[in-house]
Amino acid sequence: MAWKPSEISDQSGRTFVITGANGGIGEQTTKVLASKGATVIMACRNTAKAQEVADGIEGDVRVAGLDLASLASVREFADSQGEFDVLINNAGLMNVPFSRTADGFETQWGVNHLGHYALTGLLLDKIGDRVVTLASIAHKQTPKLWVDDLNYENRRYQRNLAYAQSKLSNLMFARELQRRLTAAGSAKRSYGVHPGVSATDLFARTETPLDRISKPFVRLVGHSPALAAHSSLFAATEPDADPTVYWGPARLMGNKGPVEHAPSSKLSQDRELWRRLWEESERLTGVTYKF
Numbered sequence: 001m002a003w004k005p006s007e008i009s010d011q012s013g014r015t016f017v018i019t020g021a022n023g024g025i026g027e028q029t030t031k032v033l034a035s036k037g038a039t040v041i042m043a044c045r046n047t048a049k050a051q052e053v054a055d056g057i058e059g060d061v062r063v064a065g066l067d068l069a070s071l072a073s074v075r076e077f078a079d080s081q082g083e084f085d086v087l088i089n090n091a092g093l094m095n096v097p098f099s100r101t102a103d104g105f106e107t108q109w110g111v112n113h114l115g116h117y118a119l120t121g122l123l124l125d126k127i128g129d130r131v132v133t134l135a136s137i138a139h140k141q142t143p144k145l146w147v148d149d150l151n152y153e154n155r156r157y158q159r160n161l162a163y164a165q166s167k168l169s170n171l172m173f174a175r176e177l178q179r180r181l182t183a184a185g186s187a188k189r190s191y192g193v194h195p196g197v198s199a200t201d202l203f204a205r206t207e208t209p210l211d212r213i214s215k216p217f218v219r220l221v222g223h224s225p226a227l228a229a230h231s232s233l234f235a236a237t238e239p240d241a242d243p244t245v246y247w248g249p250a251r252l253m254g255n256k257g258p259v260e261h262a263p264s265s266k267l268s269q270d271r272e273l274w275r276r277l278w279e280e281s282e283r284l285t286g287v288t289y290k291f
Contacts (some may be wrong), residue, residue: 002258005032005230008237012037015084016236017123019043019066019116020091022050025134025195028229029088033236034059041084043077044091045069068115069101071285078122086236087123089116089133089170098157105284106152108159112166114285117173121287130189130243132235135171137194137254138164140265145169147276151284168268169277171246176274178243184291191235194248194262197255198228223249223256234259 016033020026021042030040034057043066044050054061064080067073068091092112101110120131142164149155150169152162174192181188231248235241246264251257267273282288 003230003234003238005233008032008036008233010037011237014086014129015039015041016086016088017041017043017081017084018088018090019068019119022046022053024225025198025229025232026088026090027053028226029090029232029236030054030061031057032229032233034061036237041081066119067102068111068119069107071103071115071118074115074118075122078119081123081126083126083128085127085129087120087127087131088232088236089120089131090232091116092134092166094138094163095159097159098152104151106150106157106162108162109150109152109166109169112163113169113173114281116170117281118285118287120177121285121289124188124289124291127188130191130236131174131177132191132193132232133170133174133177134232135174135192135194135246136163136167137196137248139168139171139194139268140164142168142267145172145267145273145277147273147280150277150280168265169281171264171268172270172274172277173281175244175268176271176278179271179274180289180291186291189243191241191243192246193231193235194246194254195228195231196223196249196257198223198225227256230259 016038018026018030021030022044033040039060042050042063045067047063047065050063054063066077093108099107101107105114142161171192174190177190235247246262247259248262249257250260250262
């Protein structure tokens with residue numbers, strides 16, 4: 001039997017922080033958790049849009065400003081939070097033109113990975129239960145991880161490879177975080193998940209003609225944001241979910257289907273690369289984890 005959100009137990013008394021919750025998968029995740037009695041903090045750059053979404057959701061839903069493209073904003077948000085149960089690193093950009101964050105990082109890698117790396121580290125002592133980080137089947141599309149040039153200082157920018165690198169980094173980060181938590185004897189858990197393919201606003205921000213045609217195509221091969229949110233919801237709430245498993249759809253090459261043990265690339269399983277990515281992320285952000 002495929003897992004469904006109806007299996008989620010009462011979440012009253014539990015608090016979830018979700019980045020990028022003002023649309024798509026994040027919005028659907030927020031709706032389900034709030035309907036189960038959870039308090040949900042929508043951590044979003046566009047707080048006005050987030051508040052419109054929050055106003056349409058029944059339950060205890062709150063909005064807080066967070067710009068993952070700014071380490072100053074990440075620190076300000078982290079300082080403002082009290083203790084909570086689950087962090088869902090959901091926000092992301094996909095295949096956008098080249099630009100740099102406020103701190104000079106290539107934007108896709110800076111937002112998708114470095115922002116979440118810094119956020120998780122700054123919040124770790126406030127998280128009571130677990131961290132869920134959204135990767136993607138796109139992590140398989142990069143032939144390597146350019147650890148010596150993650151920030152595109154010395155190579156030509158290719159937006160699709162930059163996105164793939166950021167999603168590979170998300171998965172490696174989730175796995176290395178779990179490895180370090182286990183080594184420290186911590187009961188906290190770290191999950192890497194993927195949502196499959198879904199026609200969210202990610203497919204409308206490339207600033208190319210594809211913005212007009214990609215969503216209808218994706219609807220044919222993928223599944224709805226509500227179904228795509230199942231991976232995050234499962235990892236965030238299932239008491240016995242194995243944190244060493246990459247959870248997500250596995251049908252139609254991972255495009256859609258129920259939550260199950262999803263395959264990942266051989267590259268994503270390289271533990272030495274996990275360590276090197278972690279150390280480079282620590283160096284660039286200045287955020288050191290305390291286990």
